[in-house]
Amino acid sequence: MRQLRLAIIGFGTVGRWLAGAVHRRRAWLEGECGVAVSVVSVATRRDGFLHRDAGLEIPAVLDLVAARRPLAAYPGAQRWETALDGLAKTECDVLAEASNTNPRDPEPALSHLRHALGRGTHVITSSKGACASAALELAALARQHGVQFRMESTVMSGTPILSTLREGLAGTRVLGMRGILNGTANHILTLMAKGLDYVTALADAQAQGYAEPDPTDDVEGHDVVAKVRILAAAAFGHALPCDQVIRRGITDITSEAVQQAAHDGCRIKLVASIQPRPPSDRTGAAPMLLEARVEPLALPLTDPLACVDGVMNALTVQTDTVDEVTIIGPGAGPAQAGQGIFADLVAVARVG
Ligand SMILES: NC(=O)c1ccc[n+]([C@@H]2O[C@H](COP(=O)([O-])OP(=O)(O)OC[C@H]3O[C@@H](n4cnc5c(N)ncnc54)[C@H](OP(=O)(O)O)[C@@H]3O)[C@@H](O)[C@H]2O)c1
Numbered sequence: 001m002r003q004l005r006l007a008i009i010g011f012g013t014v015g016r017w018l019a020g021a022v023h024r025r026r027a028w029l030e031g032e033c034g035v036a037v038s039v040v041s042v043a044t045r046r047d048g049f050l051h052r053d054a055g056l057e058i059p060a061v062l063d064l065v066a067a068r069r070p071l072a073a074y075p076g077a078q079r080w081e082t083a084l085d086g087l088a089k090t091e092c093d094v095l096a097e098a099s100n101t102n103p104r105d106p107e108p109a110l111s112h113l114r115h116a117l118g119r120g121t122h123v124i125t126s127s128k129g130a131c132a133s134a135a136l137e138l139a140a141l142a143r144q145h146g147v148q149f150r151m152e153s154t155v156m157s158g159t160p161i162l163s164t165l166r167e168g169l170a171g172t173r174v175l176g177m178r179g180i181l182n183g184t185a186n187h188i189l190t191l192m193a194k195g196l197d198y199v200t201a202l203a204d205a206q207a208q209g210y211a212e213p214d215p216t217d218d219v220e221g222h223d224v225v226a227k228v229r230i231l232a233a234a235a236f237g238h239a240l241p242c243d244q245v246i247r248r249g250i251t252d253i254t255s256e257a258v259q260q261a262a263h264d265g266c267r268i269k270l271v272a273s274i275q276p277r278p279p280s281d282r283t284g285a286a287p288m289l290l291e292a293r294v295e296p297l298a299l300p301l302t303d304p305l306a307c308v309d310g311v312m313n314a315l316t317v318q319t320d321t322v323d324e325v326t327i328i329g330p331g332a333g334p335a336q337a338g339q340g341i342f343a344d345l346v347a348v349a350r351v352g
Pocket of ligand 1: 015
């Protein structure tokens, strides 16, 4: 049986779900992929980097976290103050990076990802900020070192859009894409379509745990901009700078505008779109241009995106072979984000 040593940086919602899934699905991983996965390292900001060559007992680590005890209380493990120190001093085959980056800031995840790939370690990550600013660089680094770099849960969480682009739609030319990529904003707009005003709808999203106490990244479109940049890299091989994505959030959407849209047979949605534009010269030497936008739009009810409600996400991809493909599914949540990164782990495990 092949052994696969997994290090998990960021042991919050996503990291803990991944560890639990590795434990619960141990027999399936052995049967399906022919690998025995052991979690050799776990890191958090507060507790530093915990490592044991022979593998950590996952239930024991999860129990410590549940009891709010420090990871240092785990017996017989080595510990370093920071994840980078620990990564440099220990060995693993796969790094799962799930620290809590904000979508506008690539660190601390980017340093962890560069370090691991540079050492020839496979990387799977849910960190949007790092992937938004450096997906192509990280993919090139992975190729250079003969390892995989996967980031499924960064866009639409466990709803498999990136693997669909990479594997299912491999070889197609993507002609454009548009979608609903933020469940919090979509939940608020769905409630506004039912008659609530923005402030009440936001309060509901916060009460249900969909919106952070500071909802800026969700309602001002920054989170969607990060996802647009990741999609631009994945589908078009294009490193899209943040300031080239036209961004408008939903904070100035009034109840009157929502009711007017309903009267006109439309629904207002926060829509992300990426459209390739022909280069400005005719020689073909100029790089392809992408027009990328995140903005509220009134969509007619005949548009499939108009009926995507609540915290659901959706993306329609136009291709030169299978025309339009639309994927709809949940875009956040522990199991959803955990499933995305678990699928990445399985992809690595299958290839070895
Ligand atoms: N939750 C979702 O539905 C979802 C969906 C898709 C993508 N994501 C992305 O996945 C990532 C993780 O999300 P989450 O919900 O699991 O976040 P979370 O619950 O807030 O957990 C974040 C973890 O990262 C750790 N961390 C922060 N800085 C660190 C550092 N420098 N070194 C080591 N560990 C560090 C934190 O440690 P402390 O607790 O000690 O601070 C915590 O254990 C984020 O980038 C998020 O955007 C989440």
